[in-house]
Amino acid sequence: xxxxxxxxxxxxxxxxxxGLRALATGLPASxxxxxxxxxxxxxxxxxxxxxxxxxxxxxxxxxxxxANVPGTYGDPMITHSADATMAPTPLTIQGxxxxxxxxxxxxxxxxxxxxxxxxxxxxxxxHPKEPQVLELMGATPAGEMLPSLLAKxxxxxxxxxxxxxxxxxxxxxxxxxTYGGAALPxxxxxxxxxxxxxxxxxxxxxxxxxxxxxxQIYDVYKTSATPAQRRYIDxxxxxxxxxxxxxxxxxxxxxxxxxxxxxSQVLAAIALIQMKVAPVISIHIPFGGDNHRDIAxxxxxxxxxxxxxxxxxxxxxxxxxxxxxxVTLMSLNVFGRTLGPTNTDGRxxxxxxxxxVTIGKPFRGxxxxxxxxxxxxxxxxxxxxxxxxxxxxxxxxxxxxxxxxGQTMLAAIGxxxxxISSATGKVVASALA
Numbered sequence: 001x002x003x004x005x006x007x008x009x010x011x012x013x014x015x016x017x018x019g020l021r022a023l024a025t026g027l028p029a030s031x032x033x034x035x036x037x038x039x040x041x042x043x044x045x046x047x048x049x050x051x052x053x054x055x056x057x058x059x060x061x062x063x064x065x066x067a068n069v070p071g072t073y074g075d076p077m078i079t080h081s082a083d084a085t086m087a088p089t090p091l092t093i094q095g096x097x098x099x100x101x102x103x104x105x106x107x108x109x110x111x112x113x114x115x116x117x118x119x120x121x122x123x124x125x126x127h128p129k130e131p132q133v134l135e136l137m138g139a140t141p142a143g144e145m146l147p148s149l150l151a152k153x154x155x156x157x158x159x160x161x162x163x164x165x166x167x168x169x170x171x172x173x174x175x176x177x178t179y180g181g182a183a184l185p186x187x188x189x190x191x192x193x194x195x196x197x198x199x200x201x202x203x204x205x206x207x208x209x210x211x212x213x214x215x216q217i218y219d220v221y222k223t224s225a226t227p228a229q230r231r232y233i234d235x236x237x238x239x240x241x242x243x244x245x246x247x248x249x250x251x252x253x254x255x256x257x258x259x260x261x262x263x264s265q266v267l268a269a270i271a272l273i274q275m276k277v278a279p280v281i282s283i284h285i286p287f288g289g290d291n292h293r294d295i296a297x298x299x300x301x302x303x304x305x306x307x308x309x310x311x312x313x314x315x316x317x318x319x320x321x322x323x324x325x326x327v328t329l330m331s332l333n334v335f336g337r338t339l340g341p342t343n344t345d346g347r348x349x350x351x352x353x354x355x356x357v358t359i360g361k362p363f364r365g366x367x368x369x370x371x372x373x374x375x376x377x378x379x380x381x382x383x384x385x386x387x388x389x390x391x392x393x394x395x396x397x398x399x400x401x402x403x404x405x406g407q408t409m410l411a412a413i414g415x416x417x418x419x420i421s422s423a424t425g426k427v428v429a430s431a432l433a
Contacts, residue, residue, distance in 0.1 A: 019161030047414025051157035063287035066336030070098035083301035119369030125349035154279035169284035328360025352379025
């Protein structure tokens with residue numbers, strides 16, 4: 001029988017826990033697995049300068065994040081929470097003024113200037129359709145989810161232990177991720193803490209593991225590597241002091257995890273990125289949930305406040321760790337909520353409008369798209385690909401905005417946006433830095 005601890009370690013660090021040896025030495029897992037092959041491989045990455053770790057926030061609840069962001073305050077018939085914490089507040093992004101609920105205006109200016117609010121259409125009102133939304137409703141090749149498509153492109157550039165994404169926040173089966181069609185396990189924040197921080201845990205033995213591993217590859221280093229390859233290896237090898245600091249920093253961060261909340265998921269995600277376990281980490285940040293019976297939109301208000309605070313904390317922690325230019329936050333939910341004037345005590349499912357948020361170095365902050373009346377409610381406008389503006393005559397049809405979002409995400413990390421097909425979807429170049 002394989003214990004839960006062994007299963008998690010294998011998930012995180014691969015067969016034989018090669019990832020731990022990579023963490024301990026600073027050397028890529030590929031070099032440790034097959035030194036001669038890795039030294040001969042010269043085609044690892046073609047977009048090193050654009051590569052980013054991705055923290056991917058997703059929810060199958062269909063949260064009302066779309067009801068309180070810039071781009072929804074121009075029409076007085078759109079319902080916003082009347083709670084004082086959600087007062088309409090001006091904010092500036094890249095010199096352009098917008099209005100949003102007060103929590104969004106509280107983000108630091110340097111964060112806002114990297115924040116893009118994407119008004120999209122997911123074309124489904126069904127909770128269990130979240131996997132199909134993550135597959136961009138059929139626009140990805142072979143039904144690949146956007147997080148796994150991004151991960152495949154990023155893993156060689158980032159030198160991660162594994163190419164597969166890791167989910168620490170899936171709350172329902174629909175939020176679980178797949179990679180190449182195979183279901184991926186969920187590693188909750190508390191399980192990660194319990195596995196890595198106990199007295200006999202792997203992070204307490206990194207120094208002896210470093211020395212043992214370097215001794216094992218010494219023969220290859222001495223007999224097979226060219227002078228240039230030796231310099232390459234030497235530049236990556238961590239010293240004993242460095243590995244001790246890595247161990248202490250990770251143990252301290254993981255020890256702060258108290259539960260499986262969004263705040264704890266952020267701690268877990270940053271730790272996994274610092275360990276270079278995976279290029280994409282999936283989390284769940286609540287923004288009001290499935291709020292059909294939300295009296296006076298009280299839950300929407302409370303969770304918008306805490307949700308934006310979680311994002312602010314994430315950005316601050318990334319800056320403290322020196323990762324602010326290496327990690328991007330992306331969000332994509334199954335659908336948004338209805339916006340019309342009858343939505344004062346709860347909202348319904350909206351297949352025509354969902355808002356995604358991206359924050360990171362690859363992006364030039366602003367608002368992409370917008371809203372228009374659709375039937376008895378509101379939906380996403382078509383998008384003008386050259387400017388990102390929402391316009392009824394935009395060259396990206398509303399139904400293709402989801403594919404355009406995926407294409408732009410690939411372009412942002414230096415990958416080929418043609419990997420996502422759409423009849424009229426296009427990269428929104430104005431959103432890229």
